[in-house]
Amino acid sequence: MSATQPSDDAFEKGHIKIPSMTPGWLLDAWKYMPRSSSACAPSRGLPVIIMAHGICGNKLMSLAPYAETFACMGYAVVVFDYRRWGASGGTPRHVVYISEQLEDYRTVIKYCRLQPEFDPHKVILWGTSLSGGHVVTLASERELNPTAVISQCPYLGTGPSTEISWTFIKTILRGIQDVLRQAVGLHPTYIPAVAYPGQVGMLTKPGCVQGVQRIVADQRDFPNEVSASSLFELPFYNPTASAPRITCPALVVAAEHDNLCPLQAALELKALSPLVEVVVVPCHHFELYPGTSMHEKSVDAMKAFLLERVALA
Structure with a gap:
């Protein structure tokens, strides 16, 4: 069966709400369960893959093909949106707090381990771009004890090079304005999540606009906005720093010509941990996603x- 053409008969898709760490804010999630138990009928439940999207993304943006492929293989899958994003609760909307997103992963992990349909000893974390960095960070948390992680074109603390320009200065000023506005309880200042080179935005490298357009089936599913102060989250986030403490097998699928999350960062991660395996694909960042x-x-x-790493019973 092709990875891009899974059979709908092979799995069931459900919709669940998971309480977050913020009272009243629910994490919206999809649950995929294989229909047939002939290939895997464990008494302790199925191995479960927990997935979330990258920066400014939500689960409607081409995560379903991954989940469907894994469910067809016999794995359970839970795909969720972070607080403030997608169909999950939380205000103000479209603000990136890395600590909050990591906490949401932990919340979903704990939730899944309490559900009888999942094997609590076979929890796999999956991430892409920024969430690819999240799963690397979480792989080093011994108390979480994930079984394995899969990280696609991950942000590992090394971002694209930036040039000091008037656009760069305007972008930073918008970020500072947002910090001040939110500090006094005002509505955030927003910038585009993706924009063309030379424009103000979060992701402005060549190919970003076209790449995001390819993974969004309906443009209404992607508001294309993010609080300007979210820019200041990335320089202080370095998933590679946790590499020596990684506790489980980790696969990194890296794009050779990635202009957002450089290949060199993935190779440095591998050099720091014997548990990391890197597969290099000759393409750009967004060319790893469905439809390419x-x-x-x-x-x-x-x-x-x-x-190989999380065999089905």
Whole structure:
């Protein structure tokens, strides 16, 4: 079966709400369960893969093909939106707090371990871009004890190079304005999540606008805005720093010509931990996602890794 053409008959998709650490704010999630138990009928539940999107993304942005592929293999999958994003609760909207997103992953992990349909000893974390960095960070938390992690084109603390320009200065000033506004309880100052080179925005490298457009089936699913102060989260986030403490097998699928999350960062991660495996795909950042020529190559690496590291009973 092709990684891009899973059979709907092979899995059931449900919709669940998971209480977050903020009272009253629920995490919106999809739950995929294989229909057939012939390939895997464990008494302790199924291995479960927990997934979330990258910066400014939500689960409607082409995460379903991954989940469907894994469910067809016999794994359970839970795909969730962070607080403030997608269909999850939380205000103000579209603000990136890395500590909050890591906490949301932990919340979903704990939730899944309490559900009888999942094996609490076989929890796999999956992330892409910024969330690819999140799962690397979480792989080093011994108390979480994930079984394995899969990280696609991850942000590992090294971002794209920036040039001092008038656009850069305007972007920073918008970020400072947002910090001041939110500090006194005002509505955030927003900038585009993706924009063309030379414009104010979060992601402005060549190919970003076109890449995001490819993974959004309906433009209404992607508001294309983020609080300007979210820019200041990334320089202080370094998932690679936790590499020596990684406790489980980790697959990194890296794009050779990535202009957002450089390949060199993935190679440095591998050098710091014997548990890290890197597969390099000859493409750009957004060419690993569904609908591109290199997507199946990325997914094939993930499938092989899963079957080797988290075998189905």
